[in-house]
Amino acid sequence: MKTEIYILGGFLGSGKTTLLTNLLQYEKENNRKVAVVMNEIGQISIDSTVVEDDTPLKELLNGCVCCSLQDQFEVQLEDLLRSNDLDVIYIETTGAAHPMEVYDACLSPIFANTVDMRGIISIVDLNRWKNREKLSLQIRMLLLEQIKHADVLLLNKMDLVENDEQAALLYEIQSINPKAKTFFTSFSKINPTHLLNTKLIKKEAYNAAHITKHLNMKSFVYTFQSSINRIDFENFLRSLPDNVFRIKGFIQFTDSTTIYSFQYSYGVPTLLPDLMKMPLTLVFIGESINQDKMITELQLLEQKNPTK
Incomplete structure (x- = not known):
């Protein structure tokens, strides 16, 4: 089989x-x-x-x-x-x-x-x-x-x-x-x-689209060392350029002990409480994104709320 x-x-x-x-x-x-x-x-x-x-x-x-x-x-x-x-x-x-x-x-x-x-x-x-x-x-x-x-x-x-x-x-x-x-x-x-038991369509020629060669797609990972202010983070999201397509990971805010699963797609953020104690890490994906600038902004979020 x-x-x-x-x-x-x-x-x-x-x-x-x-x-x-x-x-x-x-x-x-x-x-x-x-x-x-x-x-x-x-x-x-x-x-x-x-x-x-x-x-x-x-x-x-x-x-x-x-x-x-x-x-x-x-x-x-x-x-x-x-x-x-x-x-x-x-x-x-x-x-x-x-x-x-x-x-x-x-x-x-x-x-x-x-x-x-x-x-x-x-x-x-x-x-x-x-x-x-x-x-x-x-x-x-x-x-x-x-x-x-x-x-x-x-x-x-x-x-x-x-x-x-x-x-x-x-x-x-x-x-x-x-x-x-x-x-x-x-x-x-x-x-x-x-979806299952679907009929396979005859495949035709296609145009290649490699991530770095053709799309300039990049990603980077940022890990928070502490919780951050919720409003400051929301303002950070509003300031993101259109070429940041996707963010996903886990985050914690200063107003709660809860760790959240975070998703961001096409400018729309989603937060869901996560029962697992995951690292406070976010993955950013976009096209020709300015990684250094974004990391500096994320570091500023943490500096506003240093771990006590």
Whole structure:
């Protein structure tokens, strides 16, 4: 029996990890043996906390499986297949990955006969797509490629787009890829049976989009040594330039002993209490970001509230 492989693609902050969480719950309820490969641009892993301890997991950090980490990816995928009797593997790509380059990497002659490529599921942040003219040409081309080569498209965050705009956006996206199964979603919520058992579309030629060579995508990690003032942090977020696409990690404020899981995407921050005592670390991802300036600003936040 071959192991099914699904690729979860989409730009930074589109909702890939939320979808993965839902799929893992579905697979658990159906007693299927599942494994996960997670790829992060940053130097540390944040999203892997959604994967339960008994689920085989491979993490590839500080690069992209579509270019700089391709050899490592093949080694890790082979190890998963050899060491486990699996029904399915979910590969969550970086937000800057070209899905077809990940697809090609899954067809290594080392294990091509043991896998069943079931499809590329691309998640489109409708609000970001609607405002894509604000993005660089390279990022717009990547968004286009992520849509063009998908077998299933989730038009996510529909709650952030007016009803009369949704039809126009659907028409635009389906004109790029009329063959993909397409669904509107909020918070990546969808019946998994709509995604699984999908029909694989014949793959065509594609335009490469490497993180550093073509996109100037960069990331850096900042670890706080203490809690910070909540209002000062909110003001810091408001001052961020548009080329900061994604922030994720854990943070603590001076007005509470709670550690929060923090997500920031397309200017929208989200805070959720986290029961685990995680390091106060944030990963920043963007295009041509001024790392030195941002680190100085973060250090100033801590200096305003030194540890007593």
